[in-house]
Amino acid sequence: MQTGLKLLEVSNKLHHSVTMAEKMTSKQVNITAEQVEGLFRPGEAHRDLYASQDIFRAEMQHLFRQCWLYVGHDSQVPNRGDYIATELADQPVLMVRDREEVKVFHNRCPHKGTKLVLDAAGQAGPFFRCPYHAWTFRTDGSLRSIPHPQGYDEERLHESAAGCGLSPVENLVNYRGFIFARLASQGIDFDAFFGGSLSTLDNMIDRSPEGRLSVAGPPLRYMHRCNWKMLVENQTDTCHPMVAHESSAGTVVDLWSRIGGNSKKPMAVEIYAPFLSDYSFYDKMGIRIWPNGHGHTGVTQSIHSNYSEIPGYFDQMIAAYGRERAEAILSESRHNTVFFPNIMVKGPIQSLRLFKPLAADRTLVESWIFRLDGAPDMLLERTAAYNRLINAPTSIVGHDDLEMYERAQEGLSAGGNDWVNMQRDMQADEMNFDGEKVVIGTSELQMRNQFDAWRKFMLESIQNADHKAGAGA
Amino acid sequence: MSGLADMKKKTIRNFLYFEAELLDNEGHESWLDLLTEDFLYWMPLEYGQTDDRLMTSLMHDDKLLLTVRIERLQGDRTFSQKPRSRCHHLLQRPQILSRSKEGITTRTAFHYIETRIDDQMLMAGWAEHQLVAAPKGAAQPLMIRRKTVRLMNPDAAFPNIQLIL
Numbered sequence: 001m002q003t004g005l006k007l008l009e010v011s012n013k014l015h016h017s018v019t020m021a022e023k024m025t026s027k028q029v030n031i032t033a034e035q036v037e038g039l040f041r042p043g044e045a046h047r048d049l050y051a052s053q054d055i056f057r058a059e060m061q062h063l064f065r066q067c068w069l070y071v072g073h074d075s076q077v078p079n080r081g082d083y084i085a086t087e088l089a090d091q092p093v094l095m096v097r098d099r100e101e102v103k104v105f106h107n108r109c110p111h112k113g114t115k116l117v118l119d120a121a122g123q124a125g126p127f128f129r130c131p132y133h134a135w136t137f138r139t140d141g142s143l144r145s146i147p148h149p150q151g152y153d154e155e156r157l158h159e160s161a162a163g164c165g166l167s168p169v170e171n172l173v174n175y176r177g178f179i180f181a182r183l184a185s186q187g188i189d190f191d192a193f194f195g196g197s198l199s200t201l202d203n204m205i206d207r208s209p210e211g212r213l214s215v216a217g218p219p220l221r222y223m224h225r226c227n228w229k230m231l232v233e234n235q236t237d238t239c240h241p242m243v244a245h246e247s248s249a250g251t252v253v254d255l256w257s258r259i260g261g262n263s264k265k266p267m268a269v270e271i272y273a274p275f276l277s278d279y280s281f282y283d284k285m286g287i288r289i290w291p292n293g294h295g296h297t298g299v300t301q302s303i304h305s306n307y308s309e310i311p312g313y314f315d316q317m318i319a320a321y322g323r324e325r326a327e328a329i330l331s332e333s334r335h336n337t338v339f340f341p342n343i344m345v346k347g348p349i350q351s352l353r354l355f356k357p358l359a360a361d362r363t364l365v366e367s368w369i370f371r372l373d374g375a376p377d378m379l380l381e382r383t384a385a386y387n388r389l390i391n392a393p394t395s396i397v398g399h400d401d402l403e404m405y406e407r408a409q410e411g412l413s414a415g416g417n418d419w420v421n422m423q424r425d426m427q428a429d430e431m432n433f434d435g436e437k438v439v440i441g442t443s444e445l446q447m448r449n450q451f452d453a454w455r456k457f458m459l460e461s462i463q464n465a466d467h468k469a470g471a472g473a
Numbered sequence: 474m475s476g477l478a479d480m481k482k483k484t485i486r487n488f489l490y491f492e493a494e495l496l497d498n499e500g501h502e503s504w505l506d507l508l509t510e511d512f513l514y515w516m517p518l519e520y521g522q523t524d525d526r527l528m529t530s531l532m533h534d535d536k537l538l539l540t541v542r543i544e545r546l547q548g549d550r551t552f553s554q555k556p557r558s559r560c561h562h563l564l565q566r567p568q569i570l571s572r573s574k575e576g577i578t579t580r581t582a583f584h585y586i587e588t589r590i591d592d593q594m595l596m597a598g599w600a601e602h603q604l605v606a607a608p609k610g611a612a613q614p615l616m617i618r619r620k621t622v623r624l625m626n627p628d629a630a631f632p633n634i635q636l637i638l
Contacts, residue, residue, distance in 0.1 A: 120628075217528035218519055221630035247551035251544050255537070268538055364630050369529060380527050387529045393631040394516065394531045396545055402633055403553035 031058040036458050043423030043444075045451055047412040050227040050420070056360040062461035063341060063454060064089035065183040068193045070343050070354060071095050071169075073370070074102050074177045075214035081124045081139055085117045087356060088183055093169060095179060096124065098139045102174060104181050105166040110143075111135050116166075120218070128166075141166035176205050177213055184461075188292075196436050197294035200337035204347035206329045208372035209320035213350065216380055219366040222393045226405035228342055228357040229450070231365060234401060235336040235344045236297050236446040238282035239424070241275045244404050248396035249275035267308075267382060271389055274303035275397065285335065285441040289433075293340025293453025295446035299438055302335035304348040310378045320374075338446065340453050350383045353391065361409050367391035422447040477577055477606050480614065486567050488615045489581055489602065493562035496637050501543040504637075505536070509605060509618045512536045516622045516638070531627060531634075542637070553635060558589040560636040570601075576618065577604040585638050594631075596638065598624040 031054070039046040039055075048055050069088045076084050077097040085094050085107055092107040094117050107115050109130040116128050116137075127136045127144050136144040143165040146152065157163040171182040173190040178201060180190065191198075205213055224231065234240065241249070252272040256265070265273070286299030298304070317326035337345045342355040350372060356364040369383045390397045412420070425443035431452050439445050495504040515525050516532040525533055534542070545551050565582040572578070578601065585596045603619040622638045 217524075218628060220518065220529055220531075221628065223630040223632045225632070244552075247545050247548045247553075248541075250550075251541050251548060255541055255544060259537075266535075266537065268535075367529075371527075377527060384527060384529050385533070388518075388531060388533060392518075392529070392531050394634045396542060399553040399633050399635055407552075 029054050029057045029061060031055075031062070031458075031462060033459055033462055036455060036462065040451065040455060041419065043426045043448065044419040044421055047418050047420060049451075049454075050229060050409065051360055051412045053360045056227075056357070058458070059357070060090045062458050062465075064357070066187050066457045066461050067341050068173070068180045068182050068188075068190055069341075070339070070352070071104055071172075071179040071181050073213070073215045073368075074174060074179060076121060077102060079123070081126060082121075083117060083124055084121045085115075085119065088169070088181060089357065091183070093181075096128075096139050102172075102179055103139070103141065104169040104172055104179070105141050106169065108167075109133075109135060110162040110165060110167065137166050141168055175201060176211075186464075193292055194294065194339065195290045195292065197290045197296075197337065197339060200296060200334055200339075200345055200347050203329060203332045203334065204345060204350055204370070206321075207317075207347070207350070208374055209316040210374040211320075212373040213370040214373055216369050216371045216384070219354075219368045220387060220392050222365040222367070222391065222398060222402075224363045224365055224402055224405055225361055226363060226402075226409040227360055228355045228363040230405045230408060231355045231363055232338055232340075232342060232344070232450060233422075233447045234405070235338050236287060236295060237444075238285070238287075238297055238442050239279070240404070241282075241303075242278060244400045245275045245397055248400050249273060251396075267385055268389055270307055271382075271386055272397070274306070277303060279442060282441045286438055287441050287443055287446055288436055288438045289446050289449045290436050291433075291453075292456075293450045294338060295449050296334050296337035297441060297446075298333055298335030299441075302333045302348075304335060304346070305333040307348075307382070310376050310382075313376050313379065316375065338450065340450055346386075349386050350379070351387060351391075365391070422451075476574060477572055477604075478574055480572075480577070482569060484614055485569060485577060485579065485604070488604070488613060489567045489579060490564065491613065492617070493564055493583075497561055501546065501637070505540060505543060507613060507615075507617050508536050508539070509616050510536060512539075512617060513619050514539060514622070514637075515619070516624065516627070518627050520623075520625075520627060522627075531624075532622075539637075546635075553633065556590060558587055558635045560588070560638075561586045562638075567602075575605070577615070578602070579604065583638075587634065587636055589633075589635070592632070594634070596624055596626075596634075598622060598627075598638075600638070 039049055071088065072084050072086060072095050077095060080097050080099060083094050083096040092115060093104050094107045095102060095104045107117060109116055109132065111130065112132060114130055114132045116130055124139060127138050129136045134147050138144050143163060169181045169183060170185065173180050205211060249272045252269055253276055256269050285297060285301050287295060287297050288299050289295035317330065321329065332347060334347050339345065344353040350370040352368045354366045356366060358364055367387055369387050371380050389395055392398060422444040425440055425445060430445060492507060514532055514534040516530060518529050518531050522528060546554055563584040567579045567581040570578040570580050581600045583598060583600055587594050601621040602617055604615045605618050607613055607616045
């Protein structure tokens, strides 16, 4: 199938680097609706979706701008002037606590483009000061002062882009502490975008007796030489753990059966062993999907169902919510929830993983953990253990997965077959559903749901762009 | 057997060079024999990190988890080790920070290289060892009770780190 786009760009594996120009410029790619349609057949996705740098640029330009993206958590910026620096898709932004509100700005000085802050987190004081020419900006983004100002005509300056101060990311929502942003000025609103999927965030937050989370320490940062979508698809791929993780979880189970005897399973064994569950376990755990590409594994049970109780916690929950509601909150054991396009949340573990797209074949994975405010420390200890055992560049489970992604990224350079298959449990007219839909846990429906959303947001954005271009001509 | 208090510096340093040699030459099972039953290996995630419990670490392995890592390296279906990784420790002369009848604490600056296929990764940092006397008749005079590996840049975005620093 000829998509009309440049086919595979084989990366130079050794010392491959993403240049600033490659990563940050807003190089426009002319992609048409026909080309987008040409990337799909029923249950199949064209390899260009993973391998083409032109498709990657089109995703940055069209898809990521339309979606609500995770910026950070408001517990990272508790006091006025506290900030973090991060990226939304391919754009550097900073999030700062203004007076009460959290605000997000593009991380560039409006004067010459210098990034205002470089450190992952810091305290600006009452204003940001650009290190290049000492222009200063209040934490609400407005221009505060310019040294030696008599060189500027005030009226002309105020008409310029620089005179307007920092460029805000205007479409922001603080959802119970989680800050989301949409880069496009017009588009789908927050509630319509996420729909029922917010129930996963609610459940994670409700696990705190105080209904409040705080970020616990810096994230793990793990570099992947593969396309970001491979990671997102893997989150609901329940037919890989017993295969790809035989080497890690299998070794744990095997070793423990030899030496464990009747002693209580250590936390690490309790975390690793369920990865090796058989297909029928994963079948039964179920998958639920929502519109716009969101979905989760673990509707009825999951690999997180049978962890040991943490002393004192249940009593705290009953005191906070009453027995019935406390039981309802804790009976959820959702496994992985994908918030399209690039977030994964584990409610029972209190973690959020962000798959940051850097290039067609490069993704930075950040794995964050949260404290349940008011809950026993032991819960956070388990969460921190899970994070390092599963999500770290030093994790044996991480090694298993990354090996598969990178082999896939390299394998997709092979000719002879342009398609990646995701047909398991595919049904006719399956995307025609209301609100939510639950299917067998080994279905690849959520992967198809993601691509359905991918196609929809790409096409809408392309059509809008065409419309604007037409109107301007 | 001479006590820890009067053990020669050279004996202590040679033990640490021997440890690195085992790790560099796939002598992992012999390396496990150098670890006490309550051994702990800690690699913090944050520069200067002090909390090893309520914050994420890169590694926080007891002897069980290290045994898993080492058995896994040999597994028939351990595809991230097909082909195998190799490693190389270059140690500066270890400093002996403290010693008593109970134990010796050392600090060793290192450069570590891990390679696989065409990739080569260089890491640098400091390893702190807590050493105790080995039981009578053991091949080595010392055992390792705790090893803390502090990287220069633990907060950097790394690819796989598969072997033991």
